[in-house]
Amino acid sequence: MTDSKHKDLSKRPSMNKQPPVKRVRNFNEVALGLTQEQAVKEAERCLQCKDPKCIKGCPVEINIPLFIKFIKERKFNQAIEVIKERDNIPAITGRVCPQETQCEIVCILKKLGEPIAIGALERYVSDYELKTKIQKISKLKKKEIGKKIAVIGSGPAGLTAAGDLSKLGYKVTIFEALHEPGGVLTYGIPEFRMPKGIVRSEVEYIKRLGVEIKTNMIIGKILTIKDLFNLGYDAIFIGSGAGSPHFLGINGENLIGVYSANEFLTRVNLMKAYLFPKYHTPIKIGKNTIVIGGGNVAMDAARTSLRLGSDVFVIYRRTEKEMPARTEEIYNAKEEGVKLRILTSPVKIFGDEKGRVKSLECIKMKLGQPDETGRKRPIEIPGSNFSMDCDTVIIAIGQAPNPLISNSTKGLKTDDKGYLIVDKNGRTSIKGVWAAGDIVPDSGTVIEAMGRARKAVIDINKCLSQTRPTIKN
Amino acid sequence: MHIILDKKELAPNVKMLKVSAPLVARKSKPGQFIVIRISEKGERIPLTIVEKDDKIGSLAIIFQEVGRTTKELGELRKGDHILDLVGPLGKPSEFRKVGTAVIIGGGIGIGEAYPEAKAHKAIGNRVISIIGARSREFLILENEMASISDEIYITTDDGTKGHHGFVTDILEELINKKIKIDLVFAVGPPIMMKAVSEITEPHRIKTLVSLNPIMVDATGMCGGCRVNIGGENKFACVDGPTFDGHKVDFELLIKRLNTYIAEEKISCKMH
Ligand SMILES: Cc1cc2nc3c(=O)[nH]c(=O)nc-3n(C[C@H](O)[C@H](O)[C@H](O)COP(=O)(O)OP(=O)(O)OC[C@H]3O[C@@H](n4cnc5c(N)ncnc54)[C@H](O)[C@@H]3O)c2cc1C
Ligand SMILES: Cc1cc2nc3c(=O)[nH]c(=O)nc-3n(C[C@H](O)[C@H](O)[C@H](O)COP(=O)(O)OP(=O)(O)OC[C@H]3O[C@@H](n4cnc5c(N)ncnc54)[C@H](O)[C@@H]3O)c2cc1C
Ligand code: SF4
Ligand code: SF4
Numbered sequence: 217m218t219d220s221k222h223k224d225l226s227k228r229p230s231m232n233k234q235p236p237v238k239r240v241r242n243f244n245e246v247a248l249g250l251t252q253e254q255a256v257k258e259a260e261r262c263l264q265c266k267d268p269k270c271i272k273g274c275p276v277e278i279n280i281p282l283f284i285k286f287i288k289e290r291k292f293n294q295a296i297e298v299i300k301e302r303d304n305i306p307a308i309t310g311r312v313c314p315q316e317t318q319c320e321i322v323c324i325l326k327k328l329g330e331p332i333a334i335g336a337l338e339r340y341v342s343d344y345e346l347k348t349k350i351q352k353i354s355k356l357k358k359k360e361i362g363k364k365i366a367v368i369g370s371g372p373a374g375l376t377a378a379g380d381l382s383k384l385g386y387k388v389t390i391f392e393a394l395h396e397p398g399g400v401l402t403y404g405i406p407e408f409r410m411p412k413g414i415v416r417s418e419v420e421y422i423k424r425l426g427v428e429i430k431t432n433m434i435i436g437k438i439l440t441i442k443d444l445f446n447l448g449y450d451a452i453f454i455g456s457g458a459g460s461p462h463f464l465g466i467n468g469e470n471l472i473g474v475y476s477a478n479e480f481l482t483r484v485n486l487m488k489a490y491l492f493p494k495y496h497t498p499i500k501i502g503k504n505t506i507v508i509g510g511g512n513v514a515m516d517a518a519r520t521s522l523r524l525g526s527d528v529f530v531i532y533r534r535t536e537k538e539m540p541a542r543t544e545e546i547y548n549a550k551e552e553g554v555k556l557r558i559l560t561s562p563v564k565i566f567g568d569e570k571g572r573v574k575s576l577e578c579i580k581m582k583l584g585q586p587d588e589t590g591r592k593r594p595i596e597i598p599g600s601n602f603s604m605d606c607d608t609v610i611i612a613i614g615q616a617p618n619p620l621i622s623n624s625t626k627g628l629k630t631d632d633k634g635y636l637i638v639d640k641n642g643r644t645s646i647k648g649v650w651a652a653g654d655i656v657p658d659s660g661t662v663i664e665a666m667g668r669a670r671k672a673v674i675d676i677n678k679c680l681s682q683t684r685p686t687i688k689n
Numbered sequence: 690m691h692i693i694l695d696k697k698e699l700a701p702n703v704k705m706l707k708v709s710a711p712l713v714a715r716k717s718k719p720g721q722f723i724v725i726r727i728s729e730k731g732e733r734i735p736l737t738i739v740e741k742d743d744k745i746g747s748l749a750i751i752f753q754e755v756g757r758t759t760k761e762l763g764e765l766r767k768g769d770h771i772l773d774l775v776g777p778l779g780k781p782s783e784f785r786k787v788g789t790a791v792i793i794g795g796g797i798g799i800g801e802a803y804p805e806a807k808a809h810k811a812i813g814n815r816v817i818s819i820i821g822a823r824s825r826e827f828l829i830l831e832n833e834m835a836s837i838s839d840e841i842y843i844t845t846d847d848g849t850k851g852h853h854g855f856v857t858d859i860l861e862e863l864i865n866k867k868i869k870i871d872l873v874f875a876v877g878p879p880i881m882m883k884a885v886s887e888i889t890e891p892h893r894i895k896t897l898v899s900l901n902p903i904m905v906d907a908t909g910m911c912g913g914c915r916v917n918i919g920g921e922n923k924f925a926c927v928d929g930p931t932f933d934g935h936k937v938d939f940e941l942l943i944k945r946l947n948t949y950i951a952e953e954k955i956s957c958k959m960h
């Protein structure tokens with residue numbers, strides 16, 4: 217093995233991106249993907265392990281070495297077929313999946329240097345498919361078997377369940393509350409990270425698998441779970457997400473210019489307020505924005521504010537190490553000019569006589585002993601209060617499940633935080649009703665939602681018919 | 690498809706549309722509302738379900754043309770479609786036999802007061818309606834309100850019809866006359882609902898008001914519609930829109946309604 221070959225083994229290509237100075241002035245996608253040469257070269261680096269650890273790191277267990285092998289051979293259409301056996305929306309997972317903590321962290325090459333850029337390769341082949349031809353319907357699609365299933369919500373969980381059930385031959389209808397399908401992919405994650413055109417093509421693919429999507433249908437309002445059974449649905453899958461925003465409970469939170477991240481991002485993404493007044497929904501953005509929180513949502517809100525022309529501080533009560541956002545996104549945000557104020561916690565928001573935000577009082581924190589989540593607990597430093605001028609405040613401290621469905625469904629059990637209680641197969645406390653995604657406890661990423669949705673599909677299929685073909689496991 | 694079955698002009702810049710929405714009609718109860726979006730680039734706006742017809746499967750909405758969306762809505766004609774329509778939203782109002790209910794509607798709020806008054810009448814309450822507007826030409830649903838009220842009072846700010854003054858003048862008069870009032874329901878401009886609540890509070894008359902904060906999704910997802918009720922934040926779209934008037938922070942509601950004044954002007958110019 218020559219020296220240069222050895223170097224090839226340890227190093228992966230870096231993602232091509234729009235330069236920071238340029239990208240903060242547009243909403244176009246930041247990450248531009250790999251070139252074909254980069255992709256093939258990266259695929260050559262894969263060791264094609266006999267016992268591939270990477271597959272187990274992927275919650276939907278994509279046959280990673282096989283699709284990479286096809287990339288190496290430039291058989292991109294075959295590569296996409298392999299991925300789509302397990303993942304109906306690879307252009308999405310290839311972009312927003314936290315690969316670094318899923319498939320890539322267990323890749324054997326991580327020990328020797330850098331793991332294979334599995335996510336980037338997945339994105340490469342799905343973009344290749346989107347660019348070169350219309351998406352082929354998977355060969356796995358079975359004949360209709362005359363049973364119908366209702367899926368509530370069209371986020372990653374709902375789309376996955378619907379796509380897989382349809383492949384198995386069920387007649388699937390998705391009921392979506394908003395006017396556009398996609399869940400957080402549509403209303404939450406910004407265009408520059410998750411282009412809406414891509415979401416739309418992936419949704420189109422699900423429709424072409426035979427799934428009907430009914431938008432503007434809020435289950436719990438227009439129809440209840442009971443109504444759905446009465447309408448003849450044989451099973452119901454709930455993938456309604458965790459869309460209810462938390463507020464801080466501090467003074468001044470209702471001032472003009474204080475947004476929940478959900479409202480801010482919904483206005484900008486779903487309603488396209490960044491194109492106001494061409495699009496009619498407005499957004500109020502000032503010159504100085506403070507985002508409170510440290511997750512992906514906070515990063516998205518911060519980077520969106522930058523693009524709307526504001527200076528942005530993110531304040532977080534622990535240190536950068538504890539921030540739940542993907543490392544990549546923190547890096548991107550800082551590179552674009554988002555300023556971090558760590559070990560800082562909000563105390564009170566002040567406004568002017570018209571009720572508009574004027575400043576935020578904060579207090580400095582230090583880290584104490586680890587709490588039950590294993591992260592060091594932040595403790596206030598008495599007397600360290602200080603004030604930051606601002607005209608927009610975005611609260612991104614997490615969200616809870618929306619209680620619309622649980623409140624309208626007798627016997628549907630939730631935990632004390634409102635998450636639906638499910639067993640390992642996604643069965644809820646009501647017979648015939650399954651759930652997955654952010655509506656169940658301890659799920660918080662696109663791929664977790666999809667992984668659990670797949671488990672539920674296998675179980676639904678088992679329950680509805682013992683003789684039916686099952687998804688290969 | 691939500692086709693417009695009928696259209697009427699009730700007053701200057703106030704229109705009524707009858708829209709086909711069979712499923713929503715079947716499920717909706719008084720006190721609930723819908724959200725509509727009329728074009729790909731449009732806003733989502735909430736409007737009260739004024740009346741429904743299960744047989745035809747239609748809903749009636751009444752709206753005032755105040756900005757870009759309501760003006761565009763007003764330009765739609767019979768036979769046109771509404772792109773998106775979602776509902777029924779909000780908690781239905783509760784109706785119990787209490788005795789005498791005073792139903793107060795101000796301006797466009799009369800449209801929202803009507804289904805309440807009708808439901809109170811149907812359950813056997815004595816209904817005293819007080820409806821008011823700027824001027825006689827802006828009074829809407831006068832006959833409809835009269836037909837379901839045991840007593841009806843009309844007020845106009847300029848004295849062109851009925852009592853010259855505000856709806857609250859009549860309410861105070863009724864209270865002074867020691868008429869037994871078991872419940873007050875008021876809907877209209879926030880300032881009017883505030884005044885009503887301030888009048889009834891010392892007399893401990895249960896008072897319900899229907900709030901109209903700015904909404905986006907109206908499913909409880911954004912928190913933009915938050916209102917402060919007795920010191921606690923509530924989302925009007927899912928916890929309301931009707932609340933105990935004595936607990937509402939009206940100042941906050943009024944301030945927050947002004948959030949987008951500058952943008953609304955720009956938007957209106959584009960229209
Ligand atoms: C701003 C932001 C950035 C994120 N970034 C990342 C990231 O980079 N990587 C990652 O892996 N994860 C990320 N996440 C988390 C990820 O988006 C979620 O974990 C995932 O979307 C959950 O999928 P879901 O299908 O369970 O729910 P959702 O995506 O929330 O979809 C739920 C859908 O159900 C609909 N619904 C709700 N109630 C009803 C009802 N009663 N009737 C009908 N429909 C209903 C909703 O309108 C929605 O469309 C991010 C989240 C946010 C908010
Ligand atoms: C539960 C509820 C029921 C309602 N029912 C009716 C009704 O039956 N008839 C009717 O005429 N109006 C009703 N409204 C108010 C109606 O939604 C607004 O008039 C409408 O959104 C204005 O939109 P616009 O684009 O035409 O005007 P804009 O230019 O956007 O605004 C003009 C005025 O409307 C207010 N407004 C703006 N957007 C909203 C919004 N999304 N929600 C509430 N107010 C807003 C602004 O504060 C401003 O004062 C209701 C509001 C709520 C919350
Ligand atoms: S779906 Fe996510 S975890 Fe699975 S292979 Fe793709 S990037 Fe990795
Ligand atoms: S673990 Fe890494 S090197 Fe091995 S097969 Fe998977 S991706 Fe290739």
Ligand code: FES
Nearest residue numbers: 907909911912926
């Ligand atoms: S309008 Fe978004 S929570 Fe009520």
